[in-house]
Amino acid sequence: MKFERVTTSSGSRARAGIITTAHGQIQTPVFMPVGTAGSVKGIHARDLKNDIKAQIILGNTYHLYLRPGISVIENAGGLHRFNSWDGPILTDSGGYQVFSLGDIRKLSEEGAKFQSHIDGSYHLFTPESVIDIQRSIGADIIMAFDECTPGDADYTYAEKSLGLTQRWLSRCFVRFGATSPRYGYEQSLFPIVQGGTFAGLRKKAAEHVCTFDADGYAIGGLSVGEPEDVMYEMVEVVTACLPENRPRYLMGVGTPANILEAIDRGIDMFDCVMPTRNGRNGMMFTSQGTINIRNNKWQDDHSEIDPEGWSFVDHDYSKAYLRHLIISNEMLGAQIASQHNLAFYLRLVTEARKHIIEGSFVSWKTEMAKKITQRL
Amino acid sequence: MKFERVTTSSGSRARAGIITTAHGQIQTPVFMPVGTAGSVKGIHARDLKNDIKAQIILGNTYHLYLRPGISVIENAGGLHRFNSWDGPILTDSGGYQVFSLGDIRKLSEEGAKFQSHIDGSYHLFTPESVIDIQRSIGADIIMAFDECTPGDADYTYAEKSLGLTQRWLSRCFVRFGATSPRYGYEQSLFPIVQGGTFAGLRKKAAEHVCTFDADGYAIGGLSVGEPEDVMYEMVEVVTACLPENRPRYLMGVGTPANILEAIDRGIDMFDCVMPTRNGRNGMMFTSQGTINIRNNKWQDDHSEIDPEGWSFVDHDYSKAYLRHLIISNEMLGAQIASQHNLAFYLRLVTEARKHIIEGSFVSWKTEMAKKITQRL
Numbered sequence: 001m002k003f004e005r006v007t008t009s010s011g012s013r014a015r016a017g018i019i020t021t022a023h024g025q026i027q028t029p030v031f032m033p034v035g036t037a038g039s040v041k042g043i044h045a046r047d048l049k050n051d052i053k054a055q056i057i058l059g060n061t062y063h064l065y066l067r068p069g070i071s072v073i074e075n076a077g078g079l080h081r082f083n084s085w086d087g088p089i090l091t092d093s094g095g096y097q098v099f100s101l102g103d104i105r106k107l108s109e110e111g112a113k114f115q116s117h118i119d120g121s122y123h124l125f126t127p128e129s130v131i132d133i134q135r136s137i138g139a140d141i142i143m144a145f146d147e148c149t150p151g152d153a154d155y156t157y158a159e160k161s162l163g164l165t166q167r168w169l170s171r172c173f174v175r176f177g178a179t180s181p182r183y184g185y186e187q188s189l190f191p192i193v194q195g196g197t198f199a200g201l202r203k204k205a206a207e208h209v210c211t212f213d214a215d216g217y218a219i220g221g222l223s224v225g226e227p228e229d230v231m232y233e234m235v236e237v238v239t240a241c242l243p244e245n246r247p248r249y250l251m252g253v254g255t256p257a258n259i260l261e262a263i264d265r266g267i268d269m270f271d272c273v274m275p276t277r278n279g280r281n282g283m284m285f286t287s288q289g290t291i292n293i294r295n296n297k298w299q300d301d302h303s304e305i306d307p308e309g310w311s312f313v314d315h316d317y318s319k320a321y322l323r324h325l326i327i328s329n330e331m332l333g334a335q336i337a338s339q340h341n342l343a344f345y346l347r348l349v350t351e352a353r354k355h356i357i358e359g360s361f362v363s364w365k366t367e368m369a370k371k372i373t374q375r376l
Numbered sequence: 377m378k379f380e381r382v383t384t385s386s387g388s389r390a391r392a393g394i395i396t397t398a399h400g401q402i403q404t405p406v407f408m409p410v411g412t413a414g415s416v417k418g419i420h421a422r423d424l425k426n427d428i429k430a431q432i433i434l435g436n437t438y439h440l441y442l443r444p445g446i447s448v449i450e451n452a453g454g455l456h457r458f459n460s461w462d463g464p465i466l467t468d469s470g471g472y473q474v475f476s477l478g479d480i481r482k483l484s485e486e487g488a489k490f491q492s493h494i495d496g497s498y499h500l501f502t503p504e505s506v507i508d509i510q511r512s513i514g515a516d517i518i519m520a521f522d523e524c525t526p527g528d529a530d531y532t533y534a535e536k537s538l539g540l541t542q543r544w545l546s547r548c549f550v551r552f553g554a555t556s557p558r559y560g561y562e563q564s565l566f567p568i569v570q571g572g573t574f575a576g577l578r579k580k581a582a583e584h585v586c587t588f589d590a591d592g593y594a595i596g597g598l599s600v601g602e603p604e605d606v607m608y609e610m611v612e613v614v615t616a617c618l619p620e621n622r623p624r625y626l627m628g629v630g631t632p633a634n635i636l637e638a639i640d641r642g643i644d645m646f647d648c649v650m651p652t653r654n655g656r657n658g659m660m661f662t663s664q665g666t667i668n669i670r671n672n673k674w675q676d677d678h679s680e681i682d683p684e685g686w687s688f689v690d691h692d693y694s695k696a697y698l699r700h701l702i703i704s705n706e707m708l709g710a711q712i713a714s715q716h717n718l719a720f721y722l723r724l725v726t727e728a729r730k731h732i733i734e735g736s737f738v739s740w741k742t743e744m745a746k747k748i749t750q751r752l
Contacts, residue, residue, distance in 0.1 A: 039701055039708040045692060068675070068700040076678050076696060084692050299444070302452050316421060316460050320452060324444040325415055331707060332415040 001140070001188040001215040003247045009361035013239065013266035016356040019216075019247055021088040021140040022185035023080065026055045028247060028268040029352055031259065031345040032090060034276065037063045038073075038083045041276050042335040043342065045084045051311050052343045053350075056088040056140075058271050061133050062097035065123075066116050070136045078138025078183045090271075091139035093130050095192070096220070096252070099148035107147060107164070127171035131179065131189070138183045143218060144172040146192045151225030158196030165194045166208055173212055188215035190249060196221060197230050199237045206241035216269075217242050218249040223258070232261055239266035256285050256348055256372050260365045263352050270349070275341030280334040282326040285344045289374030291319070293337070298323045305336070311343035348372075377516070377564040377591040379623045385737035389615065389642035392732040395592075395623055397464040397516040398561035399456065402431045404623060404644040405728055407635065407721040408466060410652065413439045414449075414459045417652050418711040419718065421460045427687050428719045429726075432464040432516075434647050437509050438473035441499075442492050446512045454514025454559045466647075467515035469506050471568070472596070472628070475524035483523060483540070503547035507555065507565070514559045519594060520548040522568045527601030534572030538581055541570045549588055564591035566625060572597060573606050575613045582617035592645075593618050594625040599634070608637055615642035632661050632724055632748050636741045639728050646725070651717030656710040658702040661720045665750030667695070669713070674699045681712070687719035724748075 002020040009015075019026040033040045033048060035057045040048055048054045059079050064070070068082075076082035079089055098105050098112045105114035111126030127145045134142040146165040149158050169191050176189045191209035195201030209217055219238050222231045235250060242248055249269035250262050259270050275285065284291040287308035291298070298319045305322060306314040313336045325333030348368075355364040378396040385391075395402040409416045409424060411433045416424055424430045435455055440446070444458075452458035455465055474481045474488045481490035487502030503521045510518040522541040525534050545567050552565045567585035571577030585593055595614050598607045611626060618624055625645035626638050635646050651661065660667040663684035667674070674695045681698060682690040689712045701709030724744075731740040 037700075037704050037706055038697070039706045042707045042711070044689075044708070044711070046688065067704050068696070072676055072696060072700070075676050076694070081678070082694070082697055082700075084694075084697070300448055300451050302457070312422065313420075318452070318458070318460075320444070320448060321414070321458055321460070324413075324448070324458075328413050328443050330413055330415045331418045331710060332420070334707060335418070335420070335711070 007357050009356040010359050011362045012264050014263050014356045014361045016353045023088040023140055026088055029263045029349045030055055030269055031349045032056050032058050032271040033342050034058045034271055034273050036060045042338040053346050057085055059089055059091045061091050062094035065133055066118055070133055074136050088140040090141035091134045091137050093143040093145045094125055095146040096148045127168040128175040131172055131175040135179055135182050142187055142189045144169050144191045146194055149194050149196045149221045153196045155198055158198055158201055162194050162201055162205055190214055190216045190218045192218045192220040193238050194221045197226050202234050202237045203241055206238045216247040218251050220251045223253045235262055235265045257369050260369050275345050276338040279337035279341040285341050289376040291376050293323045293326055305340055310347050311339050313339045383733050385732040386735050387738045388640050390639050390732045390737045392729045399464040399516055402464055405639045405725045406431055406645050407725045408432050408434050408647040409718050410434045410647055410649050412436045418714040429722050433461055435465055435467045437467050438470035441509055442494055446509055450512050464516040466517035467510050467513050469519040469521045470501055471522040472524045503544040504551040507548055507551040511555055511558050518563055518565045520545050520567045522570055525570050525572045525597045529572045531574055534574055534577055538570050538577055542584055566590055566592045566594045568594045568596040569614050570597045573602050578610050578613045579617055582614045592623040594627050596627045599629045611638055611641045633745050636745050651721050652714040655713035655717040661717050665752040667752050669699045669702055681716055686723050687715050689715045
């Protein structure tokens with residue numbers, strides 16, 4: 001994997017770059033649609049590529065391991081073959097999902113024991129098994145197995161948790177180095193910086209991951225309940241420590257405004273379920289502002305969904321029609337809203353990139369953030 | 377509306393034809409995807425047209441009247457503008473839906489009083505109001521308001537019910553004649569032949585509808601619980617009475633084999649929720665036979681969904697992937713299965729038409745029926 005910085009924006013730490021993977025190039029900053037169980041909910045693979053213009057999508061180790069199971073994916077020839085997305089894929093390590101399981105998971109030095117949310121069966125994830133699974137999935141970018149520290153953790157917990165994540169990271173790299181790609185193309189391993197909401201721990205964590213000279217670095221454990229200002233502060237602390245010549249991935253973030261702010265602080269890669277999950281509930285991010293399409297005010301608004309949108313759904317369908325579909329629980333409503341929101345996110349980061357290169361990012365960001373956070 | 381018979385098949389009553397409507401031509405025999413609430417579940421309008429190659433779709437008076445409500449559709453400029461399907465549209469009159477409501481509807485000479493399945497509110501459909509609503513929806517083909525006689529009705533009930541349907545039909549034509557299209561293009565009114573499972577009543581009903589010299593004729597109240605043989609017998613009795621130079625529509629039928637048999641008996645138009653509803657549950661009609669994609673046998677079948685299919689989903693996705701999506705309740709599974717099944721139905725009637733024109737329908741039908749009714 002290669003990361004080339006195209007330029008930096010004046011007056012900002014924002015970066016434009018190009019990541020080259022075995023499955024193609026990714027222009028950064030980039031937003032990665034989430035395909036938890038091997039499918040971005042409601043979106044055909046060809047629409048992801050041609051309409052939304054996604055450059056890379058996510059898969060989820062935890063979900064894919066449980067269903068369809070790793071042997072099915074191996075027999076398909078990897079996730080790219082299985083789900084017919086032939087661009088780059090990044091897999092989350094399962095650390096976050098296991099964290100979300102709450103009472104039905106138990107951490108130890110060895111790894112995380114958990115019960116399947118599907119059938120209650122018992123499983124163990126270790127740093128080693130999680131690397132093996134991601135080798136089998138065939139992700140271009142593999143995430144290290146970590147403990148996702150809760151947003152409200154105190155210093156003692158966060159420090160102890162970081163220690164576990166650091167020891168697990170070493171084991172991840174050992175296993176990664178001792179194994180080969182299963183399908184013949186290169187895979188990269190990204191460490192995850194934890195440390196809760198404590199600048200000192202975050203700095204320590206960032207310096208620690210740098211010792212591995214990885215192809216890229218991720219920041220985890222943010223947007224998990226802490227105030228936004230704290231999130232931005234942690235991002236600043238961490239990006240200041242990370243090398244300039246490697247991509248930086250802020251995991252699970254966030255609203256369009258969060259993404260603009262994080263780009264400003266030097267983040268290159270993002271993922272979030274918000275565009276699809278909120279879309280299914282009728283919340284639309286548009287170039288004019290945020291819309292709750294369920295509101296009565298859209299009932300007789302027969303204008304197109306987003307006149308500036310780049311998806312066909314923005315122009316083929318009206319707000320009134322979409323409202324009708326969402327209110328009536330018609331599947332097509334969730335499809336349209338998800339496709340619109342994803343295209344909006346992709347368009348936003350593409351615009352951001354353009355303005356970074358043109359040196360106009362800061363003024364554009366200020367104006368855009370005001371526009372898109374409006375509630376219509 | 378114009379109906380032109382292209383040819384008839386030798387050794388069969390099957391017909392190939394062309395219906396010309398204000399929104400384009402329809403090559404018959406044709407299958408019409410059902411868009412109950414103004415959307416064919418899970419399918420984008422552009423995929424309906426370009427991928428499934430639908431020529432006409434259905435809307436439903438009952439559902440559209442309740443939600444979004446007729447004023448919204450009027451403000452949009454009719455259903456074609458509202459749902460962005462610019463081809464021909466046929467609307468069911470609501471008779472069948474009201475019939476399905478069971479205890480929460482009451483018939484009288486005036487019409488049908490019913491309670492909304494959404495909020496329990498009370499409504500009255502009369503032959504006149506149902507014509508007015510379909511004028512407002514802007515359907516190219518409007519269906520008469522009828523009582524859908526249950527499949528197990530005795531002669532006394534079926535005869536009495538037919539009488540009501542006949543009197544309502546007269547009122548439908550009076551109202552239709554006294555009103556004009558709302559959006560400037562021509563609309564046609566199709567009567568519906570009822571009569572239960574009694575050949576004598578069906579014949580009487582068919583002769584009655586012919587006195588109206590309509591643009592086309594429908595057969596209702598079949599595939600509602602009666603044996604298949606009885607259904608075919610009723611179709612034969614009715615089509616023998618209907619004029620050759622008008623299209624014939626068998627409502628709500630059916631399996632692919634049902635459709636082939638009905639084409640053989642002179643039916644030109646079909647609709648059914650089976651391809652979408654069964655698709656959502658994982659039942660796939662393919663060129664090799666019927667598949668329950670949930671079965672374990674497909675878990676590791678990485679071959680494409682239907683090598684002979686004409687939809688992109690048939691070739692973009694594998695059986696194993698579709699199985700995984702359906703089992704995991706991923707929305708995309710329902711989308712793929714629905715799109716495949718609809719494309720299969722459209723391809724089936726298109727093939728039928730080709731063989732009718734070539735004079736090889738009967739032998740093709742026999743072979744095809746055997747193939748597609750196989751369970752794989």
